[in-house]
Amino acid sequence: MAERGVTCQRCGASTPLPADLRAATFACAFCGAQNDTAAVVGREAPSADALLGHIAQIAADPANLRAMVQNAPRFEGGSAGTRAASCMRCHAPVAVPLDVTIHQFACGACGSTERVEAYISDKERLDIDMARQLAGNEAFKRLKAEGVPCVRCAGKNAVPDDGSVQLVCRFCNATILLTDHVDASAIARNRLKHGVFAMRDEALRANAANERRTRTLAITVAVLVALVVLGVNLIGFLRR
Ligand SMILES: [Zn+2]
Numbered sequence: 001m002a003e004r005g006v007t008c009q010r011c012g013a014s015t016p017l018p019a020d021l022r023a024a025t026f027a028c029a030f031c032g033a034q035n036d037t038a039a040v041v042g043r044e045a046p047s048a049d050a051l052l053g054h055i056a057q058i059a060a061d062p063a064n065l066r067a068m069v070q071n072a073p074r075f076e077g078g079s080a081g082t083r084a085a086s087c088m089r090c091h092a093p094v095a096v097p098l099d100v101t102i103h104q105f106a107c108g109a110c111g112s113t114e115r116v117e118a119y120i121s122d123k124e125r126l127d128i129d130m131a132r133q134l135a136g137n138e139a140f141k142r143l144k145a146e147g148v149p150c151v152r153c154a155g156k157n158a159v160p161d162d163g164s165v166q167l168v169c170r171f172c173n174a175t176i177l178l179t180d181h182v183d184a185s186a187i188a189r190n191r192l193k194h195g196v197f198a199m200r201d202e203a204l205r206a207n208a209a210n211e212r213r214t215r216t217l218a219i220t221v222a223v224l225v226a227l228v229v230l231g232v233n234l235i236g237f238l239r240r
């Protein structure tokens with residue numbers, strides 16, 4: 001992947017992304033022009049922030065648990081890959097999605113709605129996805145061990161292990177995007193993990209401080225719900 005960093009679409013300056021990626025646009029720190037967040041960092045990390053925000057809401061109001069879980073935003077960390085096959089109805093070439101959360105696809109030629117499972121078993125897709133997630137985690141681990149080179153000055157920087165998607169070069173202040181170096185879904189899973197662990201730590205702190213026990217319980221429930229909702233996506237980094 002080409003190294004891009006975060007470059008303002010209007011003035012070309014290297015400007016950081018907002019800390020909360022739920023914002024659809026962000027202002028350039030230099031010229032103030034609005035830039036498209038997803039165009040820079042992709043759909044994965046912003047979806048992690050949306051989900052973390054949703055989990056925090058569940059923790060604040062656990063009485064609404066069922067509705068909140070049903071309305072949980074989708075974590076966009078699935079595979080973008082496909083496998084070539086022939087439509088079982090009309091034999092035209094089709095691209096079968098490898099994202100394990102997608103169960104149907106439409107044939108572009110005959111319009112038929114096809115079941116993914118008729119082409120690739122869910123078991124095989126899960127295996128393929130596990131390998132993809134583990135490869136992403138490994139690449140991220142390597143980057144953390146070796147440091148990340150700056151887009152502008154090539155200086156090596158330490159990779160922050162706090163769920164960040166970006167860092168500022170310690171030599172030249174250019175913004176370095178981690179998704180320029182590692183699969184965006186691995187970065188997003190790491191971000192999600194840090195967010196979930198931060199909630200857990202907050203719950204433990206509240207408990208230690210003898211604050212309201214119900215709040216601790218609510219956060220714990222929310223974290224458990226998150227793990228269930230995200231089962232597949234969490235497997236990758238829990239097994240390392
Ligand atoms: Zn600008």
Ligand SMILES: [Zn+2]
Binds near residue numbers: 090092112
């Ligand atoms: Zn067809």
Ligand SMILES: [Zn+2]
Binds near residue numbers: 151152153155
């Ligand atoms: Zn630099």
